[in-house]
Amino acid sequence: MSAPVRDTARTRRLVLDAAAELVAAQGVGVSLDVIARHAGVSKSGLLHHFRSREQLLVALAEDLLAQFAAAVDAAVDLADHGPGRLVRAYVRAVFDDLRPEQVVPEHIVLSTALAAVPGVPDLLRADALRWREAFVADGLDPQRVLLITSAADGAAVSGVYEGSVDPARLEHVRELLLALSRGEGPLVPGLASGAPHQV
Amino acid sequence: MSAPVRDTARTRRLVLDAAAELVAAQGVGVSLDVIARHAGVSKSGLLHHFRSREQLLVALAEDLLAQFAAAVDAAVDLADHGPGRLVRAYVRAVFDDLRPEQVVPEHIVLSTALAAVPGVPDLLRADALRWREAFVADGLDPQRVLLITSAADGAAVSGVYEGSVDPARLEHVRELLLALSRGEGPLVPGLASGAPHQV
DNA sequence: TCTGTCCTGCCGACCATATGGTCGGTAACC
DNA sequence: GGTTACCGACCATATGGTCGGCAGGACAGA
Numbered sequence: 001m002s003a004p005v006r007d008t009a010r011t012r013r014l015v016l017d018a019a020a021e022l023v024a025a026q027g028v029g030v031s032l033d034v035i036a037r038h039a040g041v042s043k044s045g046l047l048h049h050f051r052s053r054e055q056l057l058v059a060l061a062e063d064l065l066a067q068f069a070a071a072v073d074a075a076v077d078l079a080d081h082g083p084g085r086l087v088r089a090y091v092r093a094v095f096d097d098l099r100p101e102q103v104v105p106e107h108i109v110l111s112t113a114l115a116a117v118p119g120v121p122d123l124l125r126a127d128a129l130r131w132r133e134a135f136v137a138d139g140l141d142p143q144r145v146l147l148i149t150s151a152a153d154g155a156a157v158s159g160v161y162e163g164s165v166d167p168a169r170l171e172h173v174r175e176l177l178l179a180l181s182r183g184e185g186p187l188v189p190g191l192a193s194g195a196p197h198q199v
Numbered sequence: 200m201s202a203p204v205r206d207t208a209r210t211r212r213l214v215l216d217a218a219a220e221l222v223a224a225q226g227v228g229v230s231l232d233v234i235a236r237h238a239g240v241s242k243s244g245l246l247h248h249f250r251s252r253e254q255l256l257v258a259l260a261e262d263l264l265a266q267f268a269a270a271v272d273a274a275v276d277l278a279d280h281g282p283g284r285l286v287r288a289y290v291r292a293v294f295d296d297l298r299p300e301q302v303v304p305e306h307i308v309l310s311t312a313l314a315a316v317p318g319v320p321d322l323l324r325a326d327a328l329r330w331r332e333a334f335v336a337d338g339l340d341p342q343r344v345l346l347i348t349s350a351a352d353g354a355a356v357s358g359v360y361e362g363s364v365d366p367a368r369l370e371h372v373r374e375l376l377l378a379l380s381r382g383e384g385p386l387v388p389g390l391a392s393g394a395p396h397q398v
Numbered sequence: 399t400c401t402g403t404c405c406t407g408c409c410g411a412c413c414a415t416a417t418g419g420t421c422g423g424t425a426a427c428c
Numbered sequence: 429g430g431t432t433a434c435c436g437a438c439c440a441t442a443t444g445g446t447c448g449g450c451a452g453g454a455c456a457g458a
Contacts, residue, residue, distance in 0.1 A: 006407050006452060027315025028226060031443060043444085045408045053444065108356065112311045115360045116226025124360055146354075146372055151346055154353025157307065161314045161323055173345055205426060205433050230417060242418090244434045252418065 012049050012059075014039040019060050023113055028057065057117045061110070065127050068093065068107035083139035084181040087148055090131075091181065094152040095174040098159045108153050109161075140181065148177050211248050211258075213238040218259050222312055227256065256316045260309070264326050267292065267306035282338035283380040286347055289330075290380065293351040294373040297358045307352050308360075339380065347376050 018039035022030045032053055036046040050056035075089040075096065097107070114120045135145045155173050203209075217238035221229045231252055235245040249255035274288040274295065296306070313319045334344045354372050 008407075011407080025315075028228065029315065032445090033443075042409050044410075044446090047445070048406090048408065051445095109311070112308070112356060112360055113315070116224075116228065116312070121360070128357065142368075143371060143375065146368060147350055147375055150353035150357065150372060151350035152353065153356060154349035154351065155345075157311060157352060157356055158327065158349060161311055161320070169341075169345060172342060173349060176342065176346055203427085207433075210433080231419090232417075241435050243420090243436075246419070247432090247434060250419095 008049065011039075011041060011045070015041060015046055015049060015056070016060055016063050019056060020064065020110065023057075023060065024110060028113055028116065032056070054117060054119070057114055058119045058123070061114045061117070061120045061123050064107050064110045065123065068097075071097065082182070084145075086134055086138040087140055087145055087181045088178055090149060091152050091174060091177045094156050095170065098156055098170060108156050112157070144180065148180055151177055207248065210238075210240060210244070214240060214245055214248060214255070215259055215262050218255060219263060219309065222256075222259065223309060227312055227315065231255070253316060253318070256313055257318045257322070260313045260316070260319045260322050263306050263309045264322065267296075270296065281381070283344075285333055285337040286339055286344055286380045287377055289348060290351050290373060290376045293355050294369065297355055297369060307355050311356070343379065347379055350376055 015035065019030075019035045022035055022038055032046055033043045035056075036043045039046070046056070050059060071093040072086070072089045075092040076085060077088065080088065094108075111120075111124055115124065131149075135149075136142065138145070151173065155170060159170060214234065218229075218234050221234055221237055231245060232242045234255075235242045238245070245255070249258060270292040271285070271288045274291040275284060276287065279287065293307075310319075310323055314323065330348075334348075335341065337344070350372065354369060358369060
């Protein structure tokens with residue numbers, strides 16, 4: 001029953017979690033030693049599992065993307081069968097991630113922090129493409145999807161970086177986006193969907 | 200007529216521009232020496248104008264925030280007198296910043312990159328507050344404003360980090376947001392503005 | 399069940415280097 | 429002539445990464 005002292009999977013998890021927390025708080029500048037100590041491992045131990053700093057950061061990015069995808073999956077409402085159910089799950093996942101008690105930082109935030117790491121931009125691109133395809137399969141008007149997800153992402157970023165946004169405001173945007181994902185009329189009265197408007 | 204060889208303001212500008220470009224491309228990790236060389240100055244010269252690395256980054260954040268505010272000001276349509284004119288200018292400024300030929304990086308992007316620098320979060324908070332007040336004075340429904348600006352910011356972030364988003368898609372969101380800022384009906388059919396909806 | 403052996407997770411000590419910052423000096427502008 | 433923008437040389441330190449070694453655990457054979 002006692003946890004094994006040596007367990008590769010467990011140690012990697014520990015390191016990745018520590019790295020996520022520290023990078024979110026202090027940026028990519030954190031030293032390997034600090035991350036290692038925070039994870040309860042020596043720097044050498046860390047380097048044993050991640051051959052270099054860069055590799056650790058790439059692994060972190062992959063892990064966060066996967067965690068977020070899992071969160072969206074978990075947020076899918078099983079009773080919901082209409083088009084846009086995935087978009088709704090996306091919105092829920094993003095905003096639940098923003099709740100103060102949530103420790104795991106939002107994927108967008110971490111992604112932006114890691115975007116300067118070689119290799120990570122490719123990951124982000126591939127991930128974005130995957131989402132786009134999933135949303136197409138979700139059956140909602142692509143325009144609407146782009147608007148909703150952009151707004152969710154933007155709210156996430158501001159929420160984290162622009163200081164504590166009033167939770168009630170966030171909650172309101174959340175509800176608004178969910179409602180938008182269900183609305184069937186044109187987004188804007190007088191604006192035909194699909195026909196760009198002239199300014 | 201010859202430009203002065205020694206000009207504090209000019210040198211600071213050169214350094215800040217170089218810093219903005221390099222930080223956007225490589226993250227906050229860039230060394231002072233690289234920034235200095237890129238600006239055509241020695242590291243000592245740089246340090247003469249910015250007493251420390253941290254001070255340089257804070258100054259950079261301030262500068263970018265100011266540049267963006269100026270861009271929004273410049274994007275105000277003088278013939279537009281309805282509520283939401285500032286929001287429309289904001290949207291235009293954000294999306295114009297996203298155009299490929301634009302060198303100056305978007306404020307949100309740089310802000311996120313700099314958010315880990317001590318002192319910068321306070322700047323961001325103050326800036327966000329200032330914007331919120333300005334939007335209140337702009338006279339548009341706050342809900343709508345939050346939705347529109349969040350979406351603009353989110354589109355900006357994805358545009359930069361998730362790889363080249365199809366320009367046509369971006370353009371479409373831009374038009375959609377502008378239209379949204381003019382729409383007078385409820386955002387979502389059946390959802391009364393101001394009354395949060397139950398999921 | 400005990401023992402020996404191999405694999406490997408993990409560590410401390412060490413190294414090379416990059417980088418932030420200091421200092422004294424030079425010369426351009428007032 | 430004084431102020432100061434700017435430079436080259438230098439220093440202290442932090443950090444990424446290497447290396448040799450220790451020991452925990454799985455497994456084989458007795």
